[in-house]
Amino acid sequence: MQSDPSQSPTPLLADTVIRNIGQLVTIAQQPIDEASGPLQVLENAVVAVHDGKIVWIGREHDQEHEFQQDEETRSDSITIIDAQGAVITPGFVDSHTHLLFAGSRAAEFHLRRQGVSYSELLAQGRGILATVQATREASSDTLTQLALQRLNTLRDYGTTTVEIKTGYGLDVTTEETCLRLINGLSAHEAVAQGLQGLEKVRVVPTFLGAHTIPPEYRDRRSAYIDVLTEKMLPSFVGLARFCDVFCEEGAFTLEESRRILTRAKELGYQLKLHADQLSASGGARLAAELGATSADHLDFASDEDLDAMRDSGVVATLLPGCSYTLRSPYPSARRFIDRGLHVALATDCNPGTSYCENMQAIIGLAMSAMHMSLEEALLATTINGARALGLQDTIGSIEVGKRCELALWSINDYQEIGYHFGTNLVRSVLVES
Ligand SMILES: [Zn+2]
Incomplete structure (x- = not known):
């Protein structure tokens, strides 16, 4: 599912790019990285989104794409969201x-x-x-x-x-x-x-x-x-x-x-x-x-x-x-x-x-x-x-082609989930509609 940036140097259409993700917990069905575990955790990650859908996932230093707005709709520049090294999971x-x-x-x-x-x-x-x-x-x-x-x-x-x-x-x-x-x-x-x-x-x-x-x-x-x-x-x-x-x-x-x-x-x-x-x-x-x-x-x-x-x-x-x-x-x-x-x-x-x-x-x-x-x-x-809602092809994981429905956490290690209890560890949700 992941685009390979080394083989796709051409500009990619995107309207939102989320950078500086400390850990991207993708829950992907396909491995996106040999080192990732059962949850497919990608470190120093970037996610690009176009028209509400995820179009690219990769590492910050691998990222050789130029993202560009759709010619017809480019009224604004691409929105850059800085995750500040935090964890992102699917919403x-x-x-x-x-x-x-x-x-x-x-x-x-x-x-x-x-x-x-x-x-x-x-x-x-x-x-x-x-x-x-x-x-x-x-x-x-x-x-x-x-x-x-x-x-x-x-x-x-x-x-x-x-x-x-x-x-x-x-x-x-x-x-x-x-x-x-x-x-x-x-x-x-x-x-x-x-x-x-x-x-x-x-x-x-x-x-x-x-x-x-x-x-x-x-x-x-x-x-x-x-x-x-x-x-x-x-x-x-x-x-x-x-x-x-x-x-x-x-x-x-x-x-x-x-x-x-x-x-x-x-x-x-x-x-x-x-x-x-x-x-x-x-x-x-x-x-x-x-x-x-x-x-x-x-x-x-x-x-x-x-x-x-x-x-x-x-x-x-x-x-x-x-x-x-x-x-x-x-x-x-x-x-x-x-x-x-x-x-x-x-x-x-x-x-x-x-x-x-x-x-x-x-x-x-x-x-x-x-x-x-x-x-x-x-x-x-x-x-x-x-x-359980019949929506597994649309949401529930962070993969190219799925809707952008993400939770941005205030932690930089996903293993704090369930360990640091009784407080809200989510900073915000990111939904591109
Ligand atoms: Zn009930």
């Missing part, structure tokens, strides 16, 4: 969040720690239905402002692409509103609305109407599934890239999940599942059967089902923020990695079980509590996050 890809919501469940977090059960919390009007009620009652403007704050936070910590699910509306009108708001958070809409700073985050929308049965359908669950399959899914085509289902005891059964996801697949959605989080629900097997892009949580998935996922190319997304919040056992990452699955890590940012926008914290938990190496955790939060 994080957070492939699983629920960050569009209103209301707070901080009190619930502390009540759980005092031993109050989830069913007792539900009886008190807390739990997921409290978020559904608050989200239904919130104005679009309030929901947008809350989501913008969270997006700004996750970007500050190095995330450049984030998936956002609906699932706190659970009626046709609110689910559609939430999907439109999520789409509105993406680059062009944000700029058009004058929302400062958001042009740097790519948003991937997911429809999760099958998050839980809404209270008004508690005794008529099959009627709600009719609404999902016959009203919501057909009318939301084009608004969501993915359809997700919470396949779990207390949420949607295996057969209900199969029905919803089969309909979504017919309509052209890509598929995701919340699978086997609290019990062996069969969700992992269903993900393999239907060719889902990812299955997420997977704490109780059997070895056979994980093998089926691997053979079908389903990404396993692990969410240690839930284990932290619920004080439940962390998923065994080794079990997944050693079986040859692609493992992604994500925040699962949501008000009930993981209120976290910070992928650096997720890396810390994965290394500390899930026995992942730094290399594995970086792969899981970049290229495998991209894989």
